[in-house]
Amino acid sequence: GAGVSQTPSNKVTEKGKYVELRCDPISGHTALYWYRQSLGQGPEFLIYFQGTGAADDSGLPNDRFFAVRPEGSVSTLKIQRTERGDSAVYLCASSLSSGGKQHFGDGTRLSIL
Amino acid sequence: AQSVAQPEDQVNVAEGNPLTVKCTYSVSGNPYLFWYVQYPNRGLQFLLKYITGDNLVKGSYGFEAEFNKSQTSFHLKKPSALVSDSALYFCAVRDNNNDMRFGAGTRLTVKP
Numbered sequence: 366g367a368g369v370s371q372t373p374s375n376k377v378t379e380k381g382k383y384v385e386l387r388c389d390p391i392s393g394h395t396a397l398y399w400y401r402q403s404l405g406q407g408p409e410f411l412i413y414f415q416g417t418g419a420a421d422d423s424g425l426p427n428d429r430f431f432a433v434r435p436e437g438s439v440s441t442l443k444i445q446r447t448e449r450g451d452s453a454v455y456l457c458a459s460s461l462s463s464g465g466k467q468h469f470g471d472g473t474r475l476s477i478l
Numbered sequence: 479a480q481s482v483a484q485p486e487d488q489v490n491v492a493e494g495n496p497l498t499v500k501c502t503y504s505v506s507g508n509p510y511l512f513w514y515v516q517y518p519n520r521g522l523q524f525l526l527k528y529i530t531g532d533n534l535v536k537g538s539y540g541f542e543a544e545f546n547k548s549q550t551s552f553h554l555k556k557p558s559a560l561v562s563d564s565a566l567y568f569c570a571v572r573d574n575n576n577d578m579r580f581g582a583g584t585r586l587t588v589k590p
Contacts, residue, residue, distance in 0.1 A: 369521070398578070407484075407568050407580035408522065421577055456521055467578065469514075469521035 367391065369470035371457050377476045380449055386442040386473045390459030397440050398467060399432055400456040408456055414440060415463050447477045480505045480573035484581035491559045492589055499554040499584045501569030510572040511552045513543055515565050522568065528552060559588045
């Protein structure tokens with residue numbers, strides 16, 4: 366069956382630009398997670414949605430980062446005024462319910478020049 | 479705060495030999511522990527988890543992990559390694575907010 370889909374798979378943009386990263390979770394999964402993985406590091410938690418609401422956004426590094434999930438399905442991670450340090454692979458995961466096994470997408474590789 | 483540590487950046491084993499990838503954890507309360515594998519340019523794939531019950535947990539692709547409460551460890555094991563097992567392995571703990579905290583990862587290389 367269809368897994369978690371993330372688009373684009375790669376994004377290259379200039380410093381200072383705005384980017385949006387999209388995540389399509391597995392159908393019916395109520396929980397959705399965003400992680401950031403820098404080179405040589407493990408995934409770092411960013412934000413977790415239960416339905417439409419952000420249950421925990423404590424991992425967002427600063428106010429340039431924002432995420433939405435308006436209909437409780439697709440989620441968009443938005444980064445304003447990008448910086449070179451934002452370059453990383455952004456992973457999305459979904460689970461059937463809060464605390465359930467998480468299924469990961471292949472990630473979006475973001476490169477800020 | 480919950481955390482995990484993977485003390486080895488790299489593990490090398492010969493094909494057919496047993497492998498162990500180490501993980502230690504720090505939690506308040508009962509630990510919910512996980513292992514994931516990551517192949518190049520791919521997302522994380524779930525291998526196994528420990529929530530409660532038997533200390534030896536069996537997972538995908540012949541992997542298993544042993545939960546040891548006294549040593550606060552959750553080492554990943556496989557009796558006979560395959561070249562195709564070569565990948566990056568992450569240990570993780572789920573904290574009280576249902577957020578996953580990952581270790582830095584261990585690169586496993588299995589040589590023919």
